[in-house]
Amino acid sequence: xxxxxxxxxxxxxxxxxxxxxxxxxxxxxxxxxxxxxxxxxxxxxxxxxxxxxxxxxxxxxxxxxxxxxxxxxxxxxxxxxxxxxxxxxxxxxxxxxxxxxxxxxxxxxxxxxxxxxxxxxxxxxxxxxxxxxxxxxxxxxxxxxxxxxxxxxxxxxxxxxxxxxxxxxxxxxxxxxxxxxxxxxxxxxxxxxxxxxxxxxxxxxxxxxxxxxxxxxxxxxxxxxxxxxxxxxxxxxxxxxxxxxxxxxxxxxxxxxxxxxxxxxxxxxxxxxxxxxxxxxxxxxxxxxxxxxxxxxxxxxxxxxxxxxxxxxxxxxxxxxxxxxx
Amino acid sequence: xxxxxxxxxxxxxxxxxxxxxxxxxxxxxxxxxxxxxxxxxxxxxxxxxxxxxxxxxxxxxxxxxxxxxxxxxxxxxxxxxxxxxxxxxxxxxxxxxxxxxxxxxxxxxxxxxxxxxxxxxxxxxxxxxxxxxxxxxxxxxxxxxxxxxxxxxxxxxxxxxxxxxxxxxxxxxxxxxxxxxxxxxxxxxxxxxxxxxxxxxxxxxxxxxxxxxxxxxxxxxxxxxxxxxxxxxxxxxxxxxxxxxxxxxxxxxxxxxxxxxxxxxxxxxxxxxxxxxxxxxxxxxxxxxxxxxxxxxxxxxxxxxxxxxxxxxxxxxxxxxxxxxxxxxxxxxxxxxxxxxxxxxxxxxxxxxxxxxxxxxxxxxxxxxxxxxxxxxxxxxxxxxxxxxxxxxxxxxxxxxxxxxxxxxxxxxxxxxxxxxxxxxxxxxxxxxxxxxxxxxxxxxxxxxxxxxxxxxxxxxxxxxxxxxxxxxxxxxxxxxxxxxxxxxxxxxxxxxxxxxxxxxxxxxxxxxxxxxxxxxx
Numbered sequence: 101x102x103x104x105x106x107x108x109x110x111x112x113x114x115x116x117x118x119x120x121x122x123x124x125x126x127x128x129x130x131x132x133x134x135x136x137x138x139x140x141x142x143x144x145x146x147x148x149x150x151x152x153x154x155x156x157x158x159x160x161x162x163x164x165x166x167x168x169x170x171x172x173x174x175x176x177x178x179x180x181x182x183x184x185x186x187x188x189x190x191x192x193x194x195x196x197x198x199x200x201x202x203x204x205x206x207x208x209x210x211x212x213x214x215x216x217x218x219x220x221x222x223x224x225x226x227x228x229x230x231x232x233x234x235x236x237x238x239x240x241x242x243x244x245x246x247x248x249x250x251x252x253x254x255x256x257x258x259x260x261x262x263x264x265x266x267x268x269x270x271x272x273x274x275x276x277x278x279x280x281x282x283x284x285x286x287x288x289x290x291x292x293x294x295x296x297x298x299x300x301x302x303x304x305x306x307x308x309x310x311x312x313x314x315x316x317x318x319x320x321x322x323x324x325x326x327x328x329x330x331x332x333x334x335x336x337x338x339x340x341x342x343x344x345x346x347x348x349x350x351x352x353x354x355x356x357x358x359x360x361x362x363x364x365x366x367x368x369x370x371x372x373x374x375x376x377x378x379x380x381x382x383x384x385x386x387x388x389x390x391x392x393x394x395x396x397x398x399x400x401x402x403x404x405x406x407x408x409x410x411x412x413x414x415x416x417x418x419x420x421x422x423x424x425x426x
Numbered sequence: 427x428x429x430x431x432x433x434x435x436x437x438x439x440x441x442x443x444x445x446x447x448x449x450x451x452x453x454x455x456x457x458x459x460x461x462x463x464x465x466x467x468x469x470x471x472x473x474x475x476x477x478x479x480x481x482x483x484x485x486x487x488x489x490x491x492x493x494x495x496x497x498x499x500x501x502x503x504x505x506x507x508x509x510x511x512x513x514x515x516x517x518x519x520x521x522x523x524x525x526x527x528x529x530x531x532x533x534x535x536x537x538x539x540x541x542x543x544x545x546x547x548x549x550x551x552x553x554x555x556x557x558x559x560x561x562x563x564x565x566x567x568x569x570x571x572x573x574x575x576x577x578x579x580x581x582x583x584x585x586x587x588x589x590x591x592x593x594x595x596x597x598x599x600x601x602x603x604x605x606x607x608x609x610x611x612x613x614x615x616x617x618x619x620x621x622x623x624x625x626x627x628x629x630x631x632x633x634x635x636x637x638x639x640x641x642x643x644x645x646x647x648x649x650x651x652x653x654x655x656x657x658x659x660x661x662x663x664x665x666x667x668x669x670x671x672x673x674x675x676x677x678x679x680x681x682x683x684x685x686x687x688x689x690x691x692x693x694x695x696x697x698x699x700x701x702x703x704x705x706x707x708x709x710x711x712x713x714x715x716x717x718x719x720x721x722x723x724x725x726x727x728x729x730x731x732x733x734x735x736x737x738x739x740x741x742x743x744x745x746x747x748x749x750x751x752x753x754x755x756x757x758x759x760x761x762x763x764x765x766x767x768x769x770x771x772x773x774x775x776x777x778x779x780x781x782x783x784x785x786x787x788x789x790x791x792x793x794x795x796x797x798x799x800x801x802x803x804x805x806x807x808x809x810x811x812x813x814x815x816x817x818x819x820x821x822x823x824x825x826x827x828x829x830x831x832x833x834x835x836x837x838x839x840x841x842x843x844x845x846x847x848x849x850x851x852x853x854x855x856x857x858x859x860x861x862x863x864x865x866x867x868x869x870x871x872x873x874x875x876x877x878x879x880x881x882x883x884x885x886x887x888x889x890x891x892x893x894x895x896x897x898x899x900x901x902x903x904x905x906x907x908x909x910x911x912x913x914x915x916x917x918x919x920x921x922x923x924x925x926x927x928x929x930x931x932x933x934x935x936x937x938x939x940x941x942x943x944x945x946x947x948x
Binding site for chain 1: 470471473474631632633634635637658659660661662664665668669671672673674675825828836837838
C-alpha cells in the first residue's frame, strides 16, 4: 500500500515538474533570436513566404495557445516532427526554399528513441567506471580518516574535478587511441566506441562519488553499531562490506541517481568531441539548427527520465534503509 | 579463510570468464581487409538527393562517387583545359550551335536501367529548368534543343538561345547523368529519395550522418577494389583530425595548415594539397543599402590588405586576382583588381557620401566556422581593417548549418551586409561562377541586378569561338566585375586532404570530389 501511495504521489509531482520544464523551454525557445521557419524554408525564401509558413504552422499564435496545442500532441504520444532533419536523421542544411522535394521530416520521438539508448549505454558504462574508480579510493579514505588514503582521496578528487572534460577527452584519444591503438574513439560502430568517452565521463563524476563515500564511510565507522559489531566478533572485512558500505550506500545511491540524470541530459561536450551519436550530439545540432520540436522533445524526455530515476532511487533507498520515509 | 561461498563464487567467475568474448568490449577498429573508405566531411548534406536541388559541396562530393559524367576535367595547373572521356566516347562541334555527343555502349545505372541518349537529353532538359535550385547553365531549357538520332547519339542545338554549343563541352564534366526514368517521376519522385547513377559506388542508405555507399560490381570501367565508401559528416575539425590520427578515418578534408603539420608527422598519413577550383569571396549584399552602391563596395575592397589574409592562410591559400580560380577557363590576373589602398578607400567613401565612414549604418559581416580554414581568423582581420577605414562593421561567426541557411540572397536582400563563402565547381566553365552569381537571372548570394554586367556576361557566353570567349572574359567581363565588385575574391583555396598512407589510387579533383574507382588499401 505504501508503494502505491508513494508512486501516485511522486508521479503526480513528477508530472507537474515535467509540465513546468516543458512550458519554460517552450517559452524560452520562442523568445530567443533566430527564426526556425527561416531555417526550414531556406535562406532564399522571401519574408512573405516565411510569414505564410509560420502562420500555417501556428507559429505566430500566442505562446499559451501554441503550448496547449503542443501538449495535446504530447498527451497522445506525439512529440511532433523535426523542423529540419529528414527521416534518415541526418543533420542537414543548405537547400533552397522553393524546393518542394525536401525529404519528409523525421518524427521527434523516433530521433530520440534512436539516440537515447546510446546515451543510456554511455551513462551506465561511465557510472560503472566511476564506481570502479571511486569505491576503493573513497572507502579507503573513509576507513582511514586523516591518514594517507584520506589525503589521496582528497588529492585525486581535486585533480579529477580540475580536469576539463574536453581536454581530457582529446588527451585520452591521443594516448589510448592514436598512440597505443587500444581503443577506437570517434563515432560509433560497436560497444568498444563507448569505452573511451565513458572513461572521460567517469573521471568527471568520480570526485563526487569519492567525496561522498569518504565522508559517509568515515561517519558510519564512528557509529556505535560498528563498535558493537567488533564486540560481537565480526571480522573487519565483514563489518566494512556488510555493515558500513551498506549504510554508506544510501547517500551514494542518491548521488548516483542525480549524476545519471545529469549524464542523460548533459553529455553534450563529450558526445560532440567523440562524435558519439547520442542525445547530447542530437541536442547540440538541434540547438544550432533551431530545431524547436526536437529541443522540446529532448527536454521533456530528459526531465521525465530525471523524475523517474529519482523515484527509482528513492524506492531503492527505502529498500536499503526501511527507516527512510519519502 | 576460504569459505564454501567464496570458493563457489571464485569457481563461477573462473568458469565464466573464458565464455565472454573480449571482442565485444574491445573490437578491432583497425582491421584492414575489405574495409570501406571512411571519408569525414566538414559539411552536412541537404536531405534531398536530387542533384539539381542543391549547391552543397559535400553532397556534390558524394555524387562524385555515385554518379557518372560524360567527361571529366582533371584541371591541373599545368593543363587546365585537359579532358578525359567517361560516359561519352566523343564530343564534336558540328557547327557553332550544334554539339554532337557519342556515348559509350553497355553502361547501366545502379538500378539496372541501361544508360543511353534519352538519359542525357532528360538530364540536360531537367537540370536547366529555371525552378531547379542548382540552376545549371548556359541557359534555361527553352534556350536549347536536344535530339537523339539513336540510343548512343545526342545532339545539343543552342541556336534558339543564341549562344555557342561549345558551352556544353565544359558542362559535360560537371553535370551528373541522371536516369530518364527517375526524372520522369518528377521532383518528388525517386530522384529526391536516393542517388541512382552509373558511377563506381552504389548508394545504399543514409544512416543518420553517414552516407553508405557500396562498390558497384558492374561498373563499366571495372569493379572498385574497396568494398565501399562511408561518407560521414563530422562537424568538429579536431574530431576529424583525431579520427585520422587513430586510423579510423581514411580521408579527411579541408585541413588547416597547423592541422596539416600535425598529421604530417604521422608515418601512417600522407597529405595531398591542390590549388582548387574554389575562390573564397567576400560577397556584398548588393540588393540593399548601403552596398547597392558600387563606390562603397569598391571602397571596402581597397580597405582590405589581401597579403595579410594570405599570410594567415599559409598553405591553405593561393593568391589570385580574379573572380575565378587560375585553373578555370579565361583566368587572367586582372590589372584593375582592387588592391589595398587606404587613400583610394577614403576618396571613394567621400564620393559615395560617407566621408571617413560617417553616416554609414551598422554593418554585419557573416562568416562560418568549422568548414573553411581560418575563416574566423581572417574575418577578424578584415573586420579590423574595415573598421580602421571607418566602416562600422561587426563580425557574426556562425556554425556551418546556420550560416548555410543565411547564405543566399532573398527578396529584400540576404541577411547581413557581407558574407563569407567559397564557390567550387568541378568544371573549367567560368560561367558556373560568373553567371551564377553576377547575372540578374541568378544572383545567388549578392542579389545584384546590373544590366551592363548582364550584357557582358551574355556577350561572352554567345561568343562564336572559345578564343573569342576567352578574349571577352579577360578584356571585358572580368575587368568590369573588378570595377563594380559585387563580390571581392580574396584568394583561391588550396585543398588539403589527409589520407591514410596505405590507401592508394585516389584521384582528387580540384573541387574536392574524389575518384576512388581504382583505390585500394595496400
